[in-house]
Amino acid sequence: MMRGVWRAATRDDLRGLPADVAPRLLGGRLTTVVDGETVAVRLTEVEAYHGRGTGPVPDPGSHARMGPTARNATMWGEPGHLYVYLSHGIHSCVNVVCGPEGVAGGVLLRAGQVLEGTDAAARRRPAAKTPRDLARGPGRLGDAIGLRHPVHDGIDAITGRPRHGAVARLELLAEPLADVASGPRVGVAGMAGTDAFPWRYWIPGDPTVSAFRWGRGAREAAEAG
Numbered sequence: 458m459m460r461g462v463w464r465a466a467t468r469d470d471l472r473g474l475p476a477d478v479a480p481r482l483l484g485g486r487l488t489t490v491v492d493g494e495t496v497a498v499r500l501t502e503v504e505a506y507h508g509r510g511t512g513p514v515p516d517p518g519s520h521a522r523m524g525p526t527a528r529n530a531t532m533w534g535e536p537g538h539l540y541v542y543l544s545h546g547i548h549s550c551v552n553v554v555c556g557p558e559g560v561a562g563g564v565l566l567r568a569g570q571v572l573e574g575t576d577a578a579a580r581r582r583p584a585a586k587t588p589r590d591l592a593r594g595p596g597r598l599g600d601a602i603g604l605r606h607p608v609h610d611g612i613d614a615i616t617g618r619p620r621h622g623a624v625a626r627l628e629l630l631a632e633p634l635a636d637v638a639s640g641p642r643v644g645v646a647g648m649a650g651t652d653a654f655p656w657r658y659w660i661p662g663d664p665t666v667s668a669f670r671w672g673r674g675a676r677e678a679a680e681a682g
Contacts, residue, residue: 463631466628467537482629496578501568510560511561537554537615539551540553541604541611579591589665637658640655642672648678
């Protein structure tokens with residue numbers, strides 16, 4: 458089991474474009490305290506998403522591709538807050554907001570290894586058959602750490618300021634990982650889910666990394682070039 462030396466993340470760590478910041482989050486640690494229960498997850502897989510006007514290439518796979526809305530408002534705010542959204546009406550997925558304030562961006566936390574609070578994570582994820590499955594996938598990770606949409610959307614992972622009974626803290630490795638894999642994002646439709654956007658990053662060989670699957674029309678877009 459890999460371990461590292463962590464330090465508290467700062468806003469400056471997260472002010473770059475999400476596609477640049479995302480690999481830096483790998484091996485980092487997100488710790489939550491929800492209703493008095495602590496769960497810490499080592500991040501093993503992430504995906505970058507840019508909003509409208511963020512970076513040189515428009516990102517058709519982003520929630521913020523059309524501009525600010527009530528749903529994606531957190532993405533346009535200060536880096537270091539967590540954008541928590543509801544997926545398929547069931548799962549709360551967690552993103553680290555990146556980029557300068559006023560420019561939308563986020564890094565989806567796709568998978569992680571539970572380091573602390575396994576019992577609490579398992580109660581929240583009763584369908585998990587093995588420890589590796591507790592936070593393997595963005596919905597599972599959100600469930601395991603206990604952050605829920607909409608009450609925890611916007612929680613600050615830099616200051617650790619409480620929000621609706623929860624606290625979140627993000628730490629980064631003091632020395633970034635040298636070996637990082639990248640490729641298309643998982644389950645993203647059309648061109649946004651192809652090699653044109655190789656903005657999924659993961660730790661090679663880590664058993665908690667989720668499986669790749671094509672999004673609607675993405676394979677056809679990739680084959681069409």
